[in-house]
Amino acid sequence: MYKYQPVIGLEIHVELKTKSKMFCQDSADYFGKKPNTHVCPVCLGLPGALPVPNKKAIEWTILIGQALNCSINKVSKFDRKHYFYPDLPKGYQISQYDEPIASNGWLKFQISNFKFQIKEKKFRIHRVHLEEDTGKLIHSGSDTLVDFNRSGVPLVEIVTEPDFDNSDDVKRFLEELHTIIRYLGVSDADMEKGSMRLEPNISLRKISIQDSGFKIQELPNYKVEVKNINSFNFVKRAIEYEIKRQTEILEKGETPAQETRGFDSVKGITYSQRSKEEAHDYRYFPEPDIPPLEFTYKEIEDIKKKLPELPSDKEKRLIKEYRLKAQDAFILTRDLRIADYFEKVTDEFNKLMLVQDKASVDIEKQQSLGQTIANLIVNKRLSTSLDPEEFAKKAITSTVTYIADREKMDKAVSKVIDDFPKAVEDYKAGKTNSIMFLVGQVMKEMKGQVDANTVKKKLIKILK
């Protein structure tokens, strides 16, 4: 008996949002700009031009490496990767080959499986390196049009170990990575604009199970890479399609071709682009124009101090500090702005409550104050475009009952119970609908100056 187990690794490209390009001083802000207006001898690969690395881009790459728990290599260098393609004016791309800025990291986070059981999973990061983006190509009629505004924009490549065996974990990993990059503020990581691009590589491992239960694993002798996908869902679908396609080939006793494929999001299929053998002779060699990079322990530590609290840590802290439900803490921490906003509102709320005479307020006790605020944000009951203080004031109005009002309400409730014994009896006899009649009477008594839900809860409590 045997089965196939997917072996999946990821390559992720992230464009940094530096002001200038990686090796020259043209603006790196190319989106929507007139073609070929942010170009110079360096990024056009004119003879004699000298590339000089952007210091900020190097620091940000170190920061990404640190956020992914990598070790930062004290010595690093740039290399030339050669190939001919019109998006590359020099005939080579400046990248990093054997001495990347960061390597050997990991990322872990909570994943809930199909049974909604939560489990922490850890995936290893192979390396993080820095390179330059290429120009943009548009195919039109008998021509290919080239815009080099993007050529030379700093590009970080993150490579994972082939630690994934299903598309759900991959999607969740990519979402976590995307959130981290956004927290670091080093890239827009905008999938639609192409500032984050995804490339899964997929193969299948054959596992034979002996009668004794002993398992024999065969390592796959091929690898299929799917290039340049710009959505997490497309990655998931591309992986699922590949698993199916490769299983069919393997079951016929054949081996899938080692190749690069594209993903057709309309048809939901992958298609062959080029076979890897012919494209893989990059002749890397050290970039002679750029001296090596060397970092001291102190320099690396100084950059590490700039690491913000990362999403999964923030999530854990919110659960602990504000007694939030895990699910809400997760939602709030997906966007740093919302997470910060939540904390500011909670703070404002507390300040406003301090001003109130403590004896005069009575917050719903069954949930924490934090959870109350979280509910208002997550269920979009109040807009997060409000100033935090404004939000807190409105939150108080809708969640805090003052004791003076409460006493008035209690009186009104007693009066209504005395006045309408028939409705009370009906309710006690199981006609639960009659509670709404009683609520209406209390509202009438109080001229609408009370929250209907609070009245209903109170009535149910008394009539129980």
Place this chain on the structure above:
Amino acid sequence: MAKKTLTKEEIIHLSKLANLSLTEEEIEIYGSQLSEILSYIEQLEEVDTSKVSSTAQVTELKNVTEEDEVKEERSIKDLAGLKVNKDNYFTVKRIR
């Protein structure tokens, strides 16, 4: 001195990587010239490097970087005379 001779297949492979299309005659000529150059360089193998650590550069410079600043004056303003169309795109023969 050991003489390294490149095979015809190697020369064809290299010419592809260098984006050159060579005639049979040129494969013959460049093949032997490249082999000679390789043999010449190979003389370096005779130097005892057992006590020298490897390096990728000889300038002894390190950490040469620029601040993250846009210097528009370094951008090329006018692409006139180059192969650009009316929308300022470079144009090449369609590649796919």
